[in-house]
Amino acid sequence: xxxGKDQKSRPGFTRRQLIDGVALVxxxxxxxxxxxxxxxxxxxxxxxxxxxxxFYGLRQAGIATPAQDYLHFxxxxxxSDAADDLRGLLEQWTAAAARLTAGELYExxxxxxxxxxxxxxxxxxxxxxxxxxxxxxxxxxxGSGGADRFGxxxxxxPELVPLPPFQGEDxxxxxxxxxxxxxxxxxDPQVAFHAVHAxxxxxxxxxxxxxxxxxxxxxxxxxxxxxTPRNLMGFKDGTDNIRxxxxxxxxxxxxVQPGDQPGWMAGGTYLIxxxxxxxxxxxxxATLEDQQRVIGREKLTGGPLGGEGExxxxxxxxxxxxxxxxxxxxAHIRLGGPRANQGQRILRRGYSYSEAVEPGSxxxxxxxxxxxxxxxxxxQFIPIQQRLAASDALNKHTLHTSxxxxxCPPAAQPGGFVGxxxxx
Amino acid sequence: xxxGKDQKSRPGFTRRQLIDGVALVxxxxxxxxxxxxxxxxxxxxxxxxxxxxxFYGLRQAGIATPAQDYLHFxxxxxxSDAADDLRGLLEQWTAAAARLTAGELYExxxxxxxxxxxxxxxxxxxxxxxxxxxxxxxxxxxGSGGADRFGxxxxxxPELVPLPPFQGEDxxxxxxxxxxxxxxxxxDPQVAFHAVHAxxxxxxxxxxxxxxxxxxxxxxxxxxxxxTPRNLMGFKDGTDNIRxxxxxxxxxxxxVQPGDQPGWMAGGTYLIxxxxxxxxxxxxxATLEDQQRVIGREKLTGGPLGGEGExxxxxxxxxxxxxxxxxxxxAHIRLGGPRANQGQRILRRGYSYSEAVEPGSxxxxxxxxxxxxxxxxxxQFIPIQQRLAASDALNKHTLHTSxxxxxCPPAAQPGGFVGxxxxx
Numbered sequence: 001x002x003x004g005k006d007q008k009s010r011p012g013f014t015r016r017q018l019i020d021g022v023a024l025v026x027x028x029x030x031x032x033x034x035x036x037x038x039x040x041x042x043x044x045x046x047x048x049x050x051x052x053x054x055f056y057g058l059r060q061a062g063i064a065t066p067a068q069d070y071l072h073f074x075x076x077x078x079x080s081d082a083a084d085d086l087r088g089l090l091e092q093w094t095a096a097a098a099r100l101t102a103g104e105l106y107e108x109x110x111x112x113x114x115x116x117x118x119x120x121x122x123x124x125x126x127x128x129x130x131x132x133x134x135x136x137x138x139x140x141x142x143g144s145g146g147a148d149r150f151g152x153x154x155x156x157x158p159e160l161v162p163l164p165p166f167q168g169e170d171x172x173x174x175x176x177x178x179x180x181x182x183x184x185x186x187x188d189p190q191v192a193f194h195a196v197h198a199x200x201x202x203x204x205x206x207x208x209x210x211x212x213x214x215x216x217x218x219x220x221x222x223x224x225x226x227x228t229p230r231n232l233m234g235f236k237d238g239t240d241n242i243r244x245x246x247x248x249x250x251x252x253x254x255x256v257q258p259g260d261q262p263g264w265m266a267g268g269t270y271l272i273x274x275x276x277x278x279x280x281x282x283x284x285x286a287t288l289e290d291q292q293r294v295i296g297r298e299k300l301t302g303g304p305l306g307g308e309g310e311x312x313x314x315x316x317x318x319x320x321x322x323x324x325x326x327x328x329x330x331a332h333i334r335l336g337g338p339r340a341n342q343g344q345r346i347l348r349r350g351y352s353y354s355e356a357v358e359p360g361s362x363x364x365x366x367x368x369x370x371x372x373x374x375x376x377x378x379x380q381f382i383p384i385q386q387r388l389a390a391s392d393a394l395n396k397h398t399l400h401t402s403x404x405x406x407x408c409p410p411a412a413q414p415g416g417f418v419g420x421x422x423x424x
Numbered sequence: 425x426x427x428g429k430d431q432k433s434r435p436g437f438t439r440r441q442l443i444d445g446v447a448l449v450x451x452x453x454x455x456x457x458x459x460x461x462x463x464x465x466x467x468x469x470x471x472x473x474x475x476x477x478x479f480y481g482l483r484q485a486g487i488a489t490p491a492q493d494y495l496h497f498x499x500x501x502x503x504s505d506a507a508d509d510l511r512g513l514l515e516q517w518t519a520a521a522a523r524l525t526a527g528e529l530y531e532x533x534x535x536x537x538x539x540x541x542x543x544x545x546x547x548x549x550x551x552x553x554x555x556x557x558x559x560x561x562x563x564x565x566x567g568s569g570g571a572d573r574f575g576x577x578x579x580x581x582p583e584l585v586p587l588p589p590f591q592g593e594d595x596x597x598x599x600x601x602x603x604x605x606x607x608x609x610x611x612d613p614q615v616a617f618h619a620v621h622a623x624x625x626x627x628x629x630x631x632x633x634x635x636x637x638x639x640x641x642x643x644x645x646x647x648x649x650x651x652t653p654r655n656l657m658g659f660k661d662g663t664d665n666i667r668x669x670x671x672x673x674x675x676x677x678x679x680v681q682p683g684d685q686p687g688w689m690a691g692g693t694y695l696i697x698x699x700x701x702x703x704x705x706x707x708x709x710a711t712l713e714d715q716q717r718v719i720g721r722e723k724l725t726g727g728p729l730g731g732e733g734e735x736x737x738x739x740x741x742x743x744x745x746x747x748x749x750x751x752x753x754x755a756h757i758r759l760g761g762p763r764a765n766q767g768q769r770i771l772r773r774g775y776s777y778s779e780a781v782e783p784g785s786x787x788x789x790x791x792x793x794x795x796x797x798x799x800x801x802x803x804q805f806i807p808i809q810q811r812l813a814a815s816d817a818l819n820k821h822t823l824h825t826s827x828x829x830x831x832c833p834p835a836a837q838p839g840g841f842v843g844x845x846x847x848x
Binding site: 072077112113114115116117119120121122123124125174175188189190193197200201208209210211212214216217227230231232233234235280284285286287288289291292299300352354355356357359361362363364366 | 496501536537538539540541543544545546547548549598599612613614617621624625632633634635636638640641651654655656657658659704708709710711712713715716723724776778779780781783785786787788790
């Protein structure tokens with residue numbers, strides 16, 4: 001099973017337009033018209049269709065798209081207070097993202113040797129790798145502290161509010177929040193890096209990078225075509241996730257619907273990101289039985305306690321011979337699942353991360369960069385997380401260290417740009 | 425071209441011994457004898473041969489092995505002063521590394537539900553992914569400051585000395601040095617993470633993690649079967665690298681030879697690691713011509729200035745019509761190449777990295793985690809780097825922020841362990 005993963009190769013998979021460019025002008029001509037020459041080569045016949053995801057459409061890609069293997073997430077602070085600058089930034093990001101996801105270099109401008117390269121070049125020769133670029137807007141873009149920087153206060157989605165504090169979290173402000181976000185996902189981490197690199201260069205006059213987060217080993221499946229991956233706790237993660245094929249659930253729980261407020265968000269969704277560190281010194285010392293009771297599932301099979309196969313029904317009422325609940329009262333799947341939460345579900349699309357060792361303790365700072373999409377944070381993530389923060393057995397083994405919320409508008413149409421609704 | 429890359433899939437590529445285990449005891453039996461049951465399943469018929477690298481042999485894997493796509497590097501401080509503890513650690517690391525590289529779970533001990541899992545489980549269901557585990561020993565293991573912790577001072581390799589300070593570097597001590605290192609490379613980053621996770625759990629009583637470093641997008645090829653990748657500067661990197669097929673060069677420049685001192689290192693090599701940050705604010709603003717003159721190569725083709733194809737000969741004497749050198753006097757390939765360095769070469773095996781954004785500046789901390797193997801640091805890396813640190817045009821665009829040196833002994837034989845020569 002390949003699950004759509006590209007056969008990454010260096011340098012076999014040369015980008016078509018680069019080949020065309022070379023054929024057109026000859027290698028001896030240097031990079032003139034080559035790094036920037038792709039606009040003149042319209043068809044994409046030699047890029048395997050499975051290696052590209054559409055950028056334009058009704059909804060932004062990178063949400064219902066079958067989860068790619070790698071994430072490069074970036075949050076930005078907008079440094080200009082001029083709405084025109086923000087508009088220009090979003091226009092340029094849209095144009096760049098459309099080209100990058102098609103596997104093209106990002107700007108159709110002739111390249112001169114006496115200018116900085118238009119494209120930084122690290123993705124030359126790599127497959128498009130199913131790159132998606134998903135753009136979101138943070139709460140402060142719609143005004144904060146009585147100020148209305150861009151005149152968007154009247155457009156603020158009621159659902160786009162800073163998340164309330166949750167019990168037990170220990171957030172790093174410098175890797176939380178942000179005015180804008182770019183979620184780049186791809187089956188090659190260098191392609192995802194390149195997208196963030198390109199967009200941060202474009203942003204330079206209007207916005208600066210606030211933080212980035214790399215992720216690997218996706219911790220959820222978002223399509224029935226994908227098996228369930230394991231997170232760094234060794235458990236299958238996301239067995240009960242919404243799958244893109246569940247059209248009804250996607251409309252109920254993920255996509256903002258016509259009639260929801262504000263109207264300009266219809267077809268969009270809200271992204272919530274939380275960096276969740278696994279406290280390996282505690283977790284790795286827990287017995288297998290304890291680990292399974294914390295999650296509510298068998299470690300090997302992923303099946304619910306009391307069941308067998310991964311997708312067996314979760315029986316929350318079942319009791320053992322001693323009268324105790326088979327799935328404990330504080331098990332993660334009980335408290336986070338729809339039956340404890342008025343039937344609410346969220347679309348999880350997170351990744352594992354691993355960063356520096358904590359100086360002194362020798363503990364690895366690794367875990368899950370949790371990303372979830374939902375139609376209504378106030379009815380979905382916030383109450384679910386409040387319930388989990390209060391009682392989840394997993395709290396002893398994890399620590400939330402970053403937090404952010406963004407509104408992801410509907411996708412751009414060709415000729416338009418992401419966020420265009422704000423400037424109507 | 426696949427270049428040996430596994431078709432990673434979740435969960436299609438189930439580890440054979442896990443399947444056997446399940447078949448043997450049945451899923452309903454839980455993890456007993458399953459997470460630990462692999463020792464009873466000797467053959468490896470359903471693991472594709474191309475997805476595993478040998479662990480035992482003459483030389484440690486992960487050096488001449490065709491570079492995998494991902495790195496998880498870890499350095500450890502040994503916390504015990506007892507040679508027996510160090511010996512026990514190396515014995516256990518060897519046994520674990522042998523099993524992990526074969527795609528097996530790491531300890532053949534029956535797993536009980538009332539004990540912590542022997543294997544943490546995050547690699548269950550993943551391909552072995554050509555995992556290699558390379559073990560090295562830092563200078564302080566052989567005594568420092570007049571103390572001889574383990575009685576190894578008489579065995580110290582003269583070549584294993586702390587690197588001298590180099591002009592312009594700005595090293596972070598907490599991510600430099602170390603008593604022991606583990607270089608885990610694999611075509612799946614989760615498999616590499618798992619190896620470091622497993623070895624750091626084993627180490628817990630004798631050693632603690634000092635730092636880790638993740639890498640992606642290998643920045644060198646080490647085999648003629650691999651094309652030249654691009655680093656995050658967008659240039660092809662390692663065109664002139666030693667390839668494993670060059671037996672003579674490998675013996676001259678990489679492997680410690682019989683007759684070299686000390687004798688116990690014959691078949692081993694010295695690993696030098698340097699985290700080299702790219703100063704993107706400077707680099708990305710440089711013109712294409714300047715970038716090409718800094719490196720000495722064409723950005724698109726990788727060919728030397730004045731040449732055309734990537735592998736064209738590097739003509740260091742060529743001058744332009746105006747009398748200036750075509751490859752400038754301070755070009756990286758001139759100063760780092762063998763002709764400027766008494767014919768010396770090194771085996772580069774580095775990776776790109778991307779970490780946190782620098783607070784305030786919005787600059788990405790990303791670059792190259794440079795790893796090189798050589799027979800003689802005193803004749804190879806040290807003088808080469810002194811020359812580069814003094815004059816390389818690249819210095820304006822990069823900053824060395826970590827540094828380490830390790831002696832990698834020869835490989836273990838079945839029944840033996842890496843570093844056994846120290847305990848003879």
